[in-house]
Structure formats: C-alpha cells, structure tokens
Amino acid sequence: MRLSHLTTGLLALPLTMVSATALTYKLAANEKACFFTSVEKMGAKIAFYFAVQAGGSFDVDYEVVGPNDKIIMDGEKERQGDFVFTATETGEYRFCFNNQMSTFAEKFVDFEIAVENEARASIPAKQGTSPEQTSALEESIFKLSGQLSTITRNQKYFRTRENRNFSTVRSTERRIFNFSVIESLMMVCMAGLQVFIVRFFFQMGDNTRKNDRIMKIVERQVDPMEPPKFKHKKIPRGPPSPPPPVMHSPPRKLTAEDQEAWKIPPPVSNWKNPKGYTVPLDKRLAADGRGLQDVTINDKFAQFAEALFTADRHAREEVKSRAQMQQRLAEKEKAQKEDHLRMLAQKAREDRAAAGSGRRNSRTSRSRSGSYSYSESESDSGEEAEIREREKARKERQREEERKLRQSRMGAERRVQMMAREQNRDISEKVALGLAKPTQSSESMFDSRLFNRTSGFDSGFNEDQAYDKPLFQAHDAINSIYRPRQNMDDGDDEEAAEMEMGKIQKSNRFGEALGKGTFKGSGDVEAREGPVQFEKDTGDVFAVDDFLAKVGEGSGTAAGGSGSGEKRGYGLQDGEERGSKRARIDEDSD
Numbered sequence: 001m002r003l004s005h006l007t008t009g010l011l012a013l014p015l016t017m018v019s020a021t022a023l024t025y026k027l028a029a030n031e032k033a034c035f036f037t038s039v040e041k042m043g044a045k046i047a048f049y050f051a052v053q054a055g056g057s058f059d060v061d062y063e064v065v066g067p068n069d070k071i072i073m074d075g076e077k078e079r080q081g082d083f084v085f086t087a088t089e090t091g092e093y094r095f096c097f098n099n100q101m102s103t104f105a106e107k108f109v110d111f112e113i114a115v116e117n118e119a120r121a122s123i124p125a126k127q128g129t130s131p132e133q134t135s136a137l138e139e140s141i142f143k144l145s146g147q148l149s150t151i152t153r154n155q156k157y158f159r160t161r162e163n164r165n166f167s168t169v170r171s172t173e174r175r176i177f178n179f180s181v182i183e184s185l186m187m188v189c190m191a192g193l194q195v196f197i198v199r200f201f202f203q204m205g206d207n208t209r210k211n212d213r214i215m216k217i218v219e220r221q222v223d224p225m226e227p228p229k230f231k232h233k234k235i236p237r238g239p240p241s242p243p244p245p246v247m248h249s250p251p252r253k254l255t256a257e258d259q260e261a262w263k264i265p266p267p268v269s270n271w272k273n274p275k276g277y278t279v280p281l282d283k284r285l286a287a288d289g290r291g292l293q294d295v296t297i298n299d300k301f302a303q304f305a306e307a308l309f310t311a312d313r314h315a316r317e318e319v320k321s322r323a324q325m326q327q328r329l330a331e332k333e334k335a336q337k338e339d340h341l342r343m344l345a346q347k348a349r350e351d352r353a354a355a356g357s358g359r360r361n362s363r364t365s366r367s368r369s370g371s372y373s374y375s376e377s378e379s380d381s382g383e384e385a386e387i388r389e390r391e392k393a394r395k396e397r398q399r400e401e402e403r404k405l406r407q408s409r410m411g412a413e414r415r416v417q418m419m420a421r422e423q424n425r426d427i428s429e430k431v432a433l434g435l436a437k438p439t440q441s442s443e444s445m446f447d448s449r450l451f452n453r454t455s456g457f458d459s460g461f462n463e464d465q466a467y468d469k470p471l472f473q474a475h476d477a478i479n480s481i482y483r484p485r486q487n488m489d490d491g492d493d494e495e496a497a498e499m500e501m502g503k504i505q506k507s508n509r510f511g512e513a514l515g516k517g518t519f520k521g522s523g524d525v526e527a528r529e530g531p532v533q534f535e536k537d538t539g540d541v542f543a544v545d546d547f548l549a550k551v552g553e554g555s556g557t558a559a560g561g562s563g564s565g566e567k568r569g570y571g572l573q574d575g576e577e578r579g580s581k582r583a584r585i586d587e588d589s590d
Contacts, residue, residue, distance in 0.1 A: 025109050032099070037095070045087075047113070051081075053164065054163060060077075060079075061075065062081065062097055064094070267287055268283055270288075
C-alpha cells in the first residue's frame with residue numbers, strides 16, 4: 001500500500017507546472033544587466049531570489065519591470081532578496097541588476113527566477129480507493145514540496161554566507177599581503193634615503209671631495225662629581241588587594257509583599273503623551289518620585305518669618321505713635337485757633353453791642369424830641385446829599401439801560417457765554433451783583449423720598465440717575481437771597497424793627513428754632529440789624545493810604561487849614577461810590 005502511494009506521488013510531481021532558472025552572473029563595474037522570463041497565464045506565481053556572493057560591499061541595485069514597463073519593485077544597495085508576486089498580465093517580465101555605484105569593483109550575483117502555476121493536476125485513482133485518501137496524499141505531497149523548497153532556500157542562504165565569508169577572507173589576505181609588501185618597500189626606501197641624506201650633507205662641508213670618510217665613535221668623558229641629571233619619579237601606587245568576598249544568604253522565594261515592593265511604575269512623561277492615554281494621578285505622582293525624597297525645611301525660614309513679623313509690628317507701633325502725636329498736635333493747634341477765633345468773635349460782639357447801644361440812644365432821643373433846630377448849613381448839606389442820591393440813581397438807571405441795549409444787540413454765542421459765566425458765579429458774587437433770589441417754595445428744601453412716596457422711583461430712579469429732581473428747581477429764587485427789604489429804611493423807629501423781627505420769628509421759613517429760643521452756642525450774641533454784610537480786608541499792604549493821608553495833610557495845610565477836619569475824595573463826590581474792578585469787567589463784557 002505504501003509503495004503504491006509513493007509511486008503515485010512520484011508520478012504527480014512532474015505534473016505540477018514549475019519552470020525555474022538559477023544562474024550566477026559576474027556584474028562588471030558600471031554595468032547594468034537584465035534577464036527576461038515569459039508568463040503565459042494570468043495569476044501565475046513568480047518567485048525572485050538574488051544574493052551578492054562577492055565584490056565590493058556585497059550590495060547591488062535591482063529592479064523588476066512588468067510587460068507594460070510598469071515598475072513592480074525596486075531597491076538600492078541590497079545584499080539579497082527573496083520575493084514572490086502574482087502576475088496580473090501575460091508577457092515578458094524584466095529583472096535588472098545595476099552596478100553603476102561601483103567604479104572598479106566586480107560583483108558576483110547568484111539569482112533564481114521561478115514561474116509556478118497553482119493549478120493542480122488530477123491524480124489518477126485506482127478502483128476501490130476513496131477520495132479522502134487521495135486528498136490526504138495530495139496534501140502530504142504539497143507539504144513535502146514546500147519543505148523541499150524551504151530546504152533549498154536555506155541551502156542557498158548558507159552557500160551565500162559561505163561564499164561571502166570566503167570572499168571576505170580572501171580580500172583580507174590580499175590586503176594584508178599588499179600592505180606588507182608596501183611596508184617592506186617603504187622601509188627599504190627610507191633606509192636608502194637616510195644614507196643618501198647623511199652622505200649628501202657630509203659631502204657638502206668637505207672641500208677635498210673625498211669619496212669615503214672614516215668616522216670613529218669615542219665615548220665621551222664624564223665627570224664623576226657631576227650631580228645626576230635625572231630625577232626619581234614616584235610611580236603611582238598600584239591597586240589595593242581585592243576586597244573580601246561578601247557572603248550572601250541563600251536564595252529564598254519571593255513573597256507577594258516582596259513582589260509588590262519590587263514593582264517599578266512605568267515612566268510617565270510630563271511633556272509627551274503620543275498615544276493620548278489618560279494617566280491616573282497616582283501613577284503620575286509615583287513616576288515623579290517626589291514621594292521618595294525626604295523634604296527638609298531649614299529652621300532659618302521660621303526665624304526669618306518671625307523677624308519680619310516683629311519688624312512689621314514695631315513699624316506699625318511707630319507709625320501709630322507718630323499718628324497719635326500728629327493728631328494731638330493738630331488738636332492742640334485747632335483748639336488754639338478756636339480760642340483765638342472765639343476771642344475775636346467776643347471782641348466783635350462787644351464792639352457791635354457798644355455801637356448798637358449808642359445808635360439806640362440817639363434814636364430814642366431823636367424820637368422823643370418833638371422839634372429839632374436845624375441850622376442853615378445842615379439844611380444845605382441835606383439838599384446836596386439828596387441831589388447826589390438822585391444823580392447816582394440816574395447814572396445807575398442809565399448804565400442798566402446801556403447794558404440791556406448791548407445784550408439785545410449781542411449774538412447768540414456771546415449770550416450763551418454770558419449765561420454760562422453767570423451760572424458759574426459764586427454765591428457771594430451773585431449776592432454782591434444782586435443776582436441771588438430766595439427759594440419761593442418750601443417743597444424743594446426736602447427730599448420727597450423721605451415722606452413714603454414713590455414719585456422718585458416712578459420717574460426712572462436708578463444707579464445712573466441718583467436724584468429724581470434737579471438740584472436747583474427754583475433757580476430764579478436765588479436772585480433775591482440775602483437782599484434787604486425795600487421798605488426798610490434807616491429812619492424807621494424801633495417799633496417797626498421789632499415788628500419785623502417778630503414776623504421773621506413767626507414765619508415757617510426758619511423752622512421752630514428761632515421761635516422757641518436761640519441756636520446752640522449763640523445765647524451771648526446780640527441780634528444783628530440789617531442784612532448780611534461781607535467784611536473787606538482793610539489792611540494797607542503797600543502803605544498807599546498812609547501816603548494819601550500825608551498828601552492830604554500837606555495840601556490842607558497849604559490851603560490855610562480850611563479842610564483840616566474834612567475827608568477828601570480825590571476826584572469823587574461825597575455820596576458817590578467807586579465800583580469794584582470785577583463789576584467794571586462784567587459791565588464791559590455785557
């Protein structure tokens with residue numbers, strides 16, 4: 001039975017269509033050689049194997065081209081290759097080797113090209129044999145064929161390695177022989193060159209031009225008392241004796257705890273993560289190694305912090321004490337200043353009280369007397385005063401008419417500038433110019449939000465608009481503030497003044513403070529008569545008044561003493577007043 005199977009296998013081997021070509025080619029320098037094979041059926045397997053046996057660095061360029069000049073595979077400076085591919089087209093396939101990289105080295109290339117058809121031939125079966133036995137026989141035959149091809153390729157590989165090693169040994173021996181010959185020739189040449197140089201230099205200094213010269217070498221005499229010219233140098237100490245052997249305990253089996261202790265965490269980089277893995281925090285900290293180090297803190301950090309805290313506290317105490325001292329000095333200075341002002345106020349009250357008492361005495365004496373005796377000179381002076389008053393009123397009315405005329409003729413821009421300047425005036429200037437007026441109603445004096453009203457919030461009260469009404473709702477009322485009553489005259493009696501004071505106290509304008517009594521701290525102050533008066537600085541800085549007084553005295557004495565007791569006006573009338581410089585500027589601008 002086995003003999004029949006073996007006979008059947010041997011008969012089936014020739015039936016597999018395989019065509020192979022194994023060659024060894026000598027590739028000269030700068031040469032390109034191509035080999036061709038023909039494929040008649042599509043789907044055939046083409047096996048291509050090559051190996052450089054000898055020459056150069058055992059490398060060569062190869063290229064496999066299909067029927068339509070399509071490059072299937074190529075490579076540069078390859079030592080060997082084993083490729084199998086399926087033919088997709090029928091025709092001639094070209095296998096080329098190129099040695100253009102070498103200038104003088106020849107290379108021996110061993111290559112094999114095999115074309116195999118995968119179609120299996122049917123094996124004739126005897127009568128009475130089952131198809132399972134036939135298929136098993138086919139499989140064993142194909143396995144044997146594959147193993148034979150593997151053994152063949154291994155033999156080729158070993159043969160190639162043997163040839164390469166033999167070529168390397170032969171090239172090495174050749175190079176050693178060449179180097180030895182060259183070295184021997186160089187030694188002979190150097191010896192001859194040395195002899196030639198010695199003889200040439202010695203013949204140049206000889207005038208007799210002798211061909212030969214006899215030289216005698218004599219030992220030089222040495223002084224026995226001469227100190228030595230060399231020194232004994234200490235040689236470095238040699239290595240010590242080897243350390244004694246360390247006796248280790250016998251090996252023991254690792255426990256689970258030892259295995260856990262010997263587990264080294266994988267390296268985790270803080271900069272690179274090419275795979276994009278999510279690294280747990282415990283793994284990252286374990287790879288960092290910060291838990292393996294003992295952190296030691298220097299004690300001087302605490303000392304430094306304590307010193308800073310002490311210095312800060314000391315500086316704060318000094319700043320606090322300095323601030324308290326400055327506050328005490330400021331309070332003391334303020335108290336002194338208040339005492340000084342209180343003394344000045346007391347003195348002014350006393351002077352005013354003295355002047356008021358004198359005025360009241362004169363008024364009472366004048367009201368009680370039924371008739372007055374006026375002299376002719378006093379009547380004349382009264383008529384002149386009335387004339388000056390009328391002239392003064394006429395000039396003021398003329399000046400006011402001129403100002404209105406200028407305002408009617410000025411442009412819109414100039415009028416806007418004038419109105420802006422009047423709006424920006426100080427209250428004292430408005431009072432002096434007669435532009436201030438009192439508030440006509442008491443509603444603007446209080447905030448309506450204090451009386452549980454929602455009018456302020458309903459009108460759009462928000463953060464940007466802090467107030468629900470304008471600051472000066474009755475702006476025209478300011479023009480009449482602090483102006484005296486027109487019916488009040490210097491000639492009124494004391495009863496009229498008391499009646500006016502009673503009206504003021506009973507009015508709702510000042511609240512209930514004046515009706516119940518006096519303000520706090522104003523009990524000793526005497527009631528003031530007339531409107532608020534602004535005091536002007538009467539100090540003579542440049543001593544102009546003294547100069548004018550001296551000039552007036554000189555002129556009075558020159559005139560015979562007629563005006564010794566009379567005040568001179570220097571170009572002004574007795575009742576005429578000179579306007580201020582600011583008023584003249586305002587009139588010019590109007």
